[in-house]
Every structure is written in C-alpha cells, then in structure tokens.
Amino acid sequence: MERIAVLTSGGDSPGMNAAIRAVVRKGRHHGLDVVGVQRGYTGLIQGDYLSMNLGSVGDIIHRGGTILRSARCEEFRTPEGREKAVLNLQQHEIGGLVVIGGDGSFRGAQHLTALGFPTIGVPGTIDNDIPGTDFTIGFDTAVNTAIQNIDRIRDTASSHERTYIVEVMGRNAGDIALWAGLADGAESILIPEAPYELDDIVERLARGDRRDKKHSIIIVAEGVGSAIEIGQMIKEKTGEENRVTVLGHIQRGGSPTAFDRVLASRMGAEAVDLLLAGERDKMVAIRNNEITSLPFDTAFAMQHQPDMSIYDLASILAI
Numbered sequence: 001m002e003r004i005a006v007l008t009s010g011g012d013s014p015g016m017n018a019a020i021r022a023v024v025r026k027g028r029h030h031g032l033d034v035v036g037v038q039r040g041y042t043g044l045i046q047g048d049y050l051s052m053n054l055g056s057v058g059d060i061i062h063r064g065g066t067i068l069r070s071a072r073c074e075e076f077r078t079p080e081g082r083e084k085a086v087l088n089l090q091q092h093e094i095g096g097l098v099v100i101g102g103d104g105s106f107r108g109a110q111h112l113t114a115l116g117f118p119t120i121g122v123p124g125t126i127d128n129d130i131p132g133t134d135f136t137i138g139f140d141t142a143v144n145t146a147i148q149n150i151d152r153i154r155d156t157a158s159s160h161e162r163t164y165i166v167e168v169m170g171r172n173a174g175d176i177a178l179w180a181g182l183a184d185g186a187e188s189i190l191i192p193e194a195p196y197e198l199d200d201i202v203e204r205l206a207r208g209d210r211r212d213k214k215h216s217i218i219i220v221a222e223g224v225g226s227a228i229e230i231g232q233m234i235k236e237k238t239g240e241e242n243r244v245t246v247l248g249h250i251q252r253g254g255s256p257t258a259f260d261r262v263l264a265s266r267m268g269a270e271a272v273d274l275l276l277a278g279e280r281d282k283m284v285a286i287r288n289n290e291i292t293s294l295p296f297d298t299a300f301a302m303q304h305q306p307d308m309s310i311y312d313l314a315s316i317l318a319i
C-alpha cells in the first residue's frame with residue numbers, strides 16, 4: 001500500500017482535525033502518500049481530493065471543526081454512488097481509507113469494504129454513542145463546553161434564586177447530560193436510558209429549598225424530549241417559575257480539550273497502523289485507556305450504554 005485517503009463524515013466534532021493530522025503524519029512517517037477527501041462521501045463520489053503533506057495539517061491540532069469539511073451524502077446510500085466512489089479511489093491508486101465520523105459514517109464505510117476496498121473507522125462524535133469504545137473524539141470537549149456554560153447559568157441562578165433547566169445535546173445518548181450533570185452538581189439529570197418521575201424532580205427541588213439552596217439546575221438530555229415542555233410541567237407541579245436554556249450547537253464547536261487531542265492523535269495513528277497491517281472493516285476504539293480495535297459488525301451488535309454508575313453517584317451527591 002503506497003497511498004491512503006482520509007475523510008470526515010456526518011456530524012463534525014472537536015478533535016477531528018487532530019485525527020486528520022495524526023493520519024497524515026503517521027502515514028508520512030511510514031512513507032505513504034496521504035490524500036484528503038473533502039466533504040465526506042460526497043467528495044469521495046465527486047473525486048474531490050487534496051494531496052496532503054506534513055505542512056497541510058500544520059496549525060490545526062487546536063482547531064475545532066474539520067479542515068476537510070463534512071457532509072451528509074444521500075447518493076452514497078445507493079449502490080451506484082458507492083461504486084462511483086470505489087472507482088475513483090482505484091483510479092487514484094488509493095489502497096485504503098480512514099473514515100472519521102459517527103455510526104452512520106461507519107455503516108457507509110462497511111459498504112466500501114464489502115466492495116473490496118479496505119476501510120477503517122475512527123469514532124468522532126460529541127454524542128459518545130458509538131458502541132465498543134469508552135470515548136469518542138469530541139465528547140470531552142462538548143462536556144467541557146456544556147459545564148462552562150452551565151457554570152454561567154448557575155451564577156445567575158444563584159442571584160435570582162431560581163430553578164434552571166438546561167438541555168444538552170447527545171442525540172439518543174445521555175452521556176453528555178450525565179457527565180455535565182455530575183460535574184455541575186445538578187439536582188436532577190434526565191437521560192433517555194433511565195425513566196424519570198416528575199414527582200422525584202419536584203421532591204428534589206423541595207429538599208433543596210428546605211436546605212435553603214439558592215439555585216437548582218436540572219440537566220435534560222435532548223433524547224429525553226424538549227426541556228421547554230419539561231420546564232412547563234415542572235412549573236405546573238411546583239407553581240414556581242423556572243428558566244430553560246437549550247445549549248444547542250455551541251457544544252459542537254470550539255478548541256478541543258487536551259483529552260480529545262490526545263485521543264484523536266492516538267486513534268488516527270492506530271488507523272494507519274491497522275491499514276498497513278492489512279486490517280479492514282474495523283473501527284478504532286479506546287477501552288480502559290488502551291487503544292484497540294474491533295470489527296464494525298461486533299460494534300453494531302452491541303448497544304451503547306452510558307456509565308450508569310455516574311448516574312447513581314450524581315443522584316447520591318446531589319442529595
């Protein structure tokens with residue numbers, strides 16, 4: 001194998017640039033040509049390739065987003081689109097591909113391997129919802145962004161002695177809510193993986209009141225439903241005003257944390273080693289702080305589950 005390609009696909013996440021940098025530089029370290037594909041699978045179909053050298057990934061390790069840009073590509077869901085993509089790769093004499101993205105992107109990657117083209121996935125999403133890996137690139141940054149903003153909300157919550165309800169991202173996973181909730185001492189954390197009782201939330205608020213607490217924060221994972229509606233239900237139960245903040249896409253941007261930069265660097269480099277070792281149809285993962293890999297099929301057969309011990313601990317510590 002003399003030439004490999006790298007692309008970013010689906011929802012972007014902080015740290016993707018650090019992963020691209022690692023693929024390019026580890027590839028160069030092994031004497032490989034590395035090609036960057038722009039806008040995910042769209043660029044793969046259209047042959048939108050960039051030749052990458054050591055300098056083209058300079059000064060990006062600290063930047064959010066992805067210099068290769070990302071996209072969602074409907075054409076890639078068709079056999080014709082995928083055949084076009086493989087033909088393009090072969091014409092450019094590319095021998096392997098690293099796909100940095102979420103589970104949708106990995107399903108696309110699997111189709112490429114089925115067509116005989118070696119592909120390795122690197123998990124990049126703020127949601128941390130990919131089974132088989134403890135962490136995905138971008139999750140730590142998103143949690144940090146969430147808590148920095150929740151800290152600000154807490155300041156004003158204390159001044160006005162109010163209850164604030166904050167909706168965080170995560171799609172169908174509660175990981176961001178769990179980590180942000182524990183890190184911020186939230187009264188209640190609502191995640192899709194655990195049913196919630198409105199009466200329990202209200203009881204926790206009342207307990208806080210009795211302790212003369214000046215503020216209360218309730219974190220809602222977007223997968224649970226609308227924080228605005230939950231805020232309304234809580235208001236009806238307590239008879240008291242509350243304020244709702246939906247943090248939204250600020251959680252997807254920003255400079256990656258040290259954790260995400262290190263994770264992305266380790267994972268990107270591992271993807272190159274796997275391609276060179278003749279591996280394919282696998283995703284890179286981190287388990288117990290060890291970089292490892294597993295077949296896409298094994299990952300897809302598993303179900304992502306957040307660390308519920310964090311949920312239990314947060315519940316105890318919030319009293």
Ligand code: ADP
Pocket residue numbers: 009010011041071072073074075076077101102103104105106107108109111125
């Ligand atoms: P993410 O990778 O963040 O989960 P998406 O689910 O939107 O994001 O997937 C990104 C892209 O991957 C899609 O736009 C599509 O091109 C491709 N893709 C997703 N699922 C499939 C699939 N089942 N078959 C082929 N391609 C897919």
